[in-house]
Amino acid sequence: MSAKWEKKGTNDGELTFEIGTDLIKSGLDRAFKKNKKSISVPGFRKGKVPRQIFNEMYGEEALYEDALNILLPEAYSNAVKEAKIDPVDQPKIGVESMEKGKPWVIKATVSVKPDVKLGKYKGLSVPKESTRVYKKDVDAELEKRRQNQAELVLKEGKAAAKGDTVVIDFNGTVDGKPFDGGKADNYSLELGSNSFIPGFEDQLVGHKAGDDVDVKVTFPKDYQAKDLQGKDAIFKTKIHEVKEKQLPKLDDDFAKDVDEDVDSLDELTDKIKKELKDKKEQAARDAVEDAAISEAVDNSEVKAIPQAMLDEDIQRQMDQYLAGMQQQGINQQMYFQLTGTKPDDLKKQFADGAEKRVKTNLVLEAIVKAEDIKPSEDDVKAEVANLAKQYGMKEDAVKSALTDDMLKHDIGIKKAIDLIVDSSKEAKSTSSKSESTSKKSTTSKASAKKTSEKKSTTKKSTSKKSTDKK
Numbered sequence: 001m002s003a004k005w006e007k008k009g010t011n012d013g014e015l016t017f018e019i020g021t022d023l024i025k026s027g028l029d030r031a032f033k034k035n036k037k038s039i040s041v042p043g044f045r046k047g048k049v050p051r052q053i054f055n056e057m058y059g060e061e062a063l064y065e066d067a068l069n070i071l072l073p074e075a076y077s078n079a080v081k082e083a084k085i086d087p088v089d090q091p092k093i094g095v096e097s098m099e100k101g102k103p104w105v106i107k108a109t110v111s112v113k114p115d116v117k118l119g120k121y122k123g124l125s126v127p128k129e130s131t132r133v134y135k136k137d138v139d140a141e142l143e144k145r146r147q148n149q150a151e152l153v154l155k156e157g158k159a160a161a162k163g164d165t166v167v168i169d170f171n172g173t174v175d176g177k178p179f180d181g182g183k184a185d186n187y188s189l190e191l192g193s194n195s196f197i198p199g200f201e202d203q204l205v206g207h208k209a210g211d212d213v214d215v216k217v218t219f220p221k222d223y224q225a226k227d228l229q230g231k232d233a234i235f236k237t238k239i240h241e242v243k244e245k246q247l248p249k250l251d252d253d254f255a256k257d258v259d260e261d262v263d264s265l266d267e268l269t270d271k272i273k274k275e276l277k278d279k280k281e282q283a284a285r286d287a288v289e290d291a292a293i294s295e296a297v298d299n300s301e302v303k304a305i306p307q308a309m310l311d312e313d314i315q316r317q318m319d320q321y322l323a324g325m326q327q328q329g330i331n332q333q334m335y336f337q338l339t340g341t342k343p344d345d346l347k348k349q350f351a352d353g354a355e356k357r358v359k360t361n362l363v364l365e366a367i368v369k370a371e372d373i374k375p376s377e378d379d380v381k382a383e384v385a386n387l388a389k390q391y392g393m394k395e396d397a398v399k400s401a402l403t404d405d406m407l408k409h410d411i412g413i414k415k416a417i418d419l420i421v422d423s424s425k426e427a428k429s430t431s432s433k434s435e436s437t438s439k440k441s442t443t444s445k446a447s448a449k450k451t452s453e454k455k456s457t458t459k460k461s462t463s464k465k466s467t468d469k470k
Contacts (some may be wrong), residue, residue: 003079009089011114011306016096016189018103019071019078027067034066040187064098076108086113089308107337113304119299121420126291128426129284133276141272142250145258150245159206160242162192162456166204167241170215170443181225182233184238197223213237292424293360293417300363310354316359318343318349359414367459371419377410 007013019027030057032054037047041057054062072093080087087251089111095106152165160166166189170184191201200218207213215235218230248254262268267464326337367373375383384407388395 003082005083005085010304012109012111015076015079015083015085015091015106015108015110017075017082017436018105018107019068019075019231020103021101022102023071023075024067027071028060028063030070031063031066034070035063050228059210060100068098069097075106075173079108080110080346085110087111088113088306088312094160111308113309113362114303114305114413116362117301117352118363118366118370119296119301120425121296121299121367122426124292124420126288126295127429130286131277131280131284133273137276138269138273141276142269146247146250147245147255149254149258150247152243153246155242155244158242158244159208160204160239161244162205163190163245165190165245167243167244168204169238169240170234170235172233174228174233179225179228179233182235191233194414200235204237207239207244209239210237213239222340224338226340247444288424288426289421293364296367296420297356297360297363300359300366300376302359302362305358305362306353310351310360313354313358314347318346321346321350326450339447362415364416365409367419371413371416372416373419375408375415379411380404380407383411439451 002428003017005013005015032051034050036054039045039049039054041049041053045054076091076093087110091108091110094107096107098104150352155164168187168189169185170187171179172179174182189196189201189204191205193201195215198221200215203215204213213241215237217233219225220235223228223229239363246338248257250265252264255262255265259268259271262271277327322332322335322375325332384398385396387393387398387402391398
């Protein structure tokens with residue numbers, strides 16, 4: 001096959017290639033076999049007409065379109081390999097010539113990955129992250145666990161305060177009319193939890209069990225139920241009980257209650273300190289990695305990124321996110337209903353970081369090529385075993401879901417990341433500067449390695465709206 005690539009724009013061009021006469025003959029035979037059962041010729045039963053008779057009556061050219069459709073996928077794929085280009089979208093196919101007895105000439109308009117001009121990516125200076133655990137951090141974690149162990153006890157004759165839980169009946173109306181979801185009996189509500197619309201919980205503070213309270217609120221303008229957005233409402237509320245948290249003492253008994261592996265408060269404190277240290281060290285490693293990758297990407301130059309690449313990235317992010325919701329028992333329709341959002345809202349959210357994510361992958365792929373990183377078969381076997389363990393799958397299932405090319409691509413990306421990070425140098429910096437650098441980075445190890453939607457799930461909230469808000 002003779003394939004010729006001619007660049008016409010920044011990322012566009014024309015791929016001209018031929019389909020040889022031997023392949024054309026094979027394609028025509030397959031096209032005839034495909035269609036002969038539906039061909040009607042006087043004197044012959046359907047499916048029994050000889051090829052020569054068909055050619056005489058209809059002409060061999062009647063099979064050209066079907067033959068081309070049969071041959072084109074493989075012919076195009078081979079032409080792409082021969083021309084050594086990397087298409088990012090479906091080509092626009094045009095026929096240059098289909099003369100009988102001669103090779104067919106096909107021209108495809110193709111968008112390809114943009115060229116990457118690498119900048120400095122080794123020996124980068126990145127902020128040094130603190131891994132120190134302070135006493136206040138340990139105390140805060142102890143208090144968190146203490147709060148989780150709290151018991152609710154009745155406050156006899158006392159007014160409700162923030163942090164207390166009230167058991168209430170409520171019946172809401174807008175313009176004197178009830179609305180869906182505006183009524184409940186014996187509902188337990190923690191005051192200060194912000195689980196109801198703004199202002200509702202505050203108006204119950206200071207009231208006692210037995211009180212009747214008219215709670216007056218205004219629904220937010222972005223409330224999930226559109227017919228209630230911005231509307232004034234009155235909730236006739238009956239307080240049945242007021243309960244307060246009774247916190248356990250911070251002693252050895254408490255320690256043993258919250259962690260069966262310790263025998264004293266001192267042991268629990270030491271264990272928490274170690275856990276926090278491990279988390280900070282991991283966070284520091286992640287921050288260094290993010291900063292190094294982000295700097296390598298910023299140092300590189302990528303001209304215009306094809307829209308097809310951005311669209312593909314956004315769609316993959318959406319699919320991964322919704323797949324994560326599905327794993328939690330929330331299907332796509334339910335998700336959009338509960339959050340009061342639409343697919344376009346989710347698309348806009350992921351569109352914000354699409355250019356950075358795509359550029360990151362392009363730069364990492366360029367580093368793989370520049371460093372001639374070639375994963376071995378042993379690397380592939382290890383990756384398959386790792387993924388099988390990570391996702392609780394059998395290795396054969398992983399192999400069937402991901403091709404060797406996909407696995408080698410991901411392994412190469414990981415090796416490129418390791419090269420960038422291992423060669424980087426940590427520089428001392430103020431914590432504020434370090435935090436700023438960390439926040440500036442929009443690249444993460446997970447996002448940099450993504451090439452298959454089956455390999456990761458983005459867990460990112462798209463809405464602060466709660467289904468508990470009334």
